[in-house]
Amino acid sequence: MISEKMKPLMANNSAIRTMFEEGDQMRAKYGRENVFDFSLGNPDAPTPPEVKQAIKEIVEEEPDLILHGYMSNAGFEDVRETIARHINKTQGTNFSKKNILMTVGAASGLNVALKTILNPGEEVVIFTPYFLEYNWYVNNYDGVVVQAPTDKKTFQPDLKSFEKLVGDKTRVVLINSPHNPTGVVYSEETIKGIADILKKKQKELNRAIFIIADEPYRELAYDGVEVPYITKYYENTIVAYSYSKSLSLPGERIGYLVIPDELEESQLVFDTASNANRILGCVNAPSLQQKVIAKCVDAKVDLDYYDRNRKALYEGLKECGFECIMPQGAFYLFVKSPVEDEAEFCKTAKKYNILMVPGSAFAGPGYVRLAYCVSYETIQNSLPGFKKLAQEYGLR
Numbered sequence: 001m002i003s004e005k006m007k008p009l010m011a012n013n014s015a016i017r018t019m020f021e022e023g024d025q026m027r028a029k030y031g032r033e034n035v036f037d038f039s040l041g042n043p044d045a046p047t048p049p050e051v052k053q054a055i056k057e058i059v060e061e062e063p064d065l066i067l068h069g070y071m072s073n074a075g076f077e078d079v080r081e082t083i084a085r086h087i088n089k090t091q092g093t094n095f096s097k098k099n100i101l102m103t104v105g106a107a108s109g110l111n112v113a114l115k116t117i118l119n120p121g122e123e124v125v126i127f128t129p130y131f132l133e134y135n136w137y138v139n140n141y142d143g144v145v146v147q148a149p150t151d152k153k154t155f156q157p158d159l160k161s162f163e164k165l166v167g168d169k170t171r172v173v174l175i176n177s178p179h180n181p182t183g184v185v186y187s188e189e190t191i192k193g194i195a196d197i198l199k200k201k202q203k204e205l206n207r208a209i210f211i212i213a214d215e216p217y218r219e220l221a222y223d224g225v226e227v228p229y230i231t232k233y234y235e236n237t238i239v240a241y242s243y244s245k246s247l248s249l250p251g252e253r254i255g256y257l258v259i260p261d262e263l264e265e266s267q268l269v270f271d272t273a274s275n276a277n278r279i280l281g282c283v284n285a286p287s288l289q290q291k292v293i294a295k296c297v298d299a300k301v302d303l304d305y306y307d308r309n310r311k312a313l314y315e316g317l318k319e320c321g322f323e324c325i326m327p328q329g330a331f332y333l334f335v336k337s338p339v340e341d342e343a344e345f346c347k348t349a350k351k352y353n354i355l356m357v358p359g360s361a362f363a364g365p366g367y368v369r370l371a372y373c374v375s376y377e378t379i380q381n382s383l384p385g386f387k388k389l390a391q392e393y394g395l396r
Contacts, residue, residue: 128363195211309331
């Protein structure tokens with residue numbers, strides 16, 4: 001009853017979603033306050049008040065035909081221009097509306113970008129660990145994922161190994177920073193290194209190689225850490241962005257692509273991406289949410305909300321004896337499993353009503369991911385359970 005292409009995808013359905021649904025069952029059984037669910041990156045920080053106010057104003061003030069009608073597949077021109085000016089102000093770039101294409105969140109944006117530039121059989125290099133749904137997106141267009149290793153102490157890309165993996169079938173390097181699931185921010189040195197390798201490879205192979213930068217966590221960086229804006233370092237870069245995390249709007253599905261003028265055949269790529277938006281069935285990004293973003297382009301969630309969680313969870317787990325690195329961005333902690341089979345570790349954690357996602361769900365076996373975009377009380381109340389879990393595995 002279903003297509004052959006979908007069968008393996010259904011067999012490997014998202015472990016994160018499966019864990020979240022299991023959490024619903026546990027909450028019904030034990031009570032919400034007694035279940036410590038770190039499985040899904042569903043932002044708990046309040047949506048900025050400007051967003052709610054903007055929705056009220058737009059619904060009252062905008063003519064129905066404009067607010068609820070069709071527009072260019074690329075999105076409202078005034079919204080795109082507003083976003084371009086905002087990026088220019090914050091990143092020192094020089095974009096305009098002709099570089100911004102509104103999308104149904106970053107996931108849709110990634111699919112639009114891949115639909116636009118990827119040919120069947122071409123390779124997409126992704127650094128491990130990574131958000132495993134990238135595999136699905138590449139598979140949509142019959143591409144091939146090539147996994148590139150990272151340094152297991154820092155989770156920065158291993159550039160020597162990366163350079164060997166870039167070959168005549170490489171079309172895209174997909175970069176996610178701040179990073180899901182590790183919380184790492186790729187340093188300027190790392191980005192420059194990747195860019196230098198790709199510039200050299202483009203000349204050697206006489207073909208364009210693109211970076212697609214997936215950046216839904218750009219605003220979630222801590223301790224003054226700078227997140228390099230990759231278009232400054234490599235011309236053939238497309239940026240995918242989402243407001244899901246920066247404004248706590250994951251269910252609204254609103255984001256954009258940046259396609260710079262410096263990108264090879266930029267106008268053709270932009271026009272093709274606009275058409276891909278339609279071909280994929282999105283047609284255009286939600287009109288109301290586009291208008292909301294134009295009014296709230298400078299708004300942000302309270303970063304201190306996540307920072308307090310980050311410190312409390314990291315320090316609490318370290319005190320228990322668990323091994324992890326302090327995340328620089330996003331809202332994830334990637335913890336080394338005390339046993340080789342991290343799925344067993346996750347199963348044991350359920351005895352203490354703690355839900356974590358196995359690292360194998362991110363091509364990172366031997367680790368587990370904890371999403372700390374939960375209430376501070378959840379983190380505090382979970383720590384006694386983590387202490388018992390640590391004792392069960394002979395940690396201090």
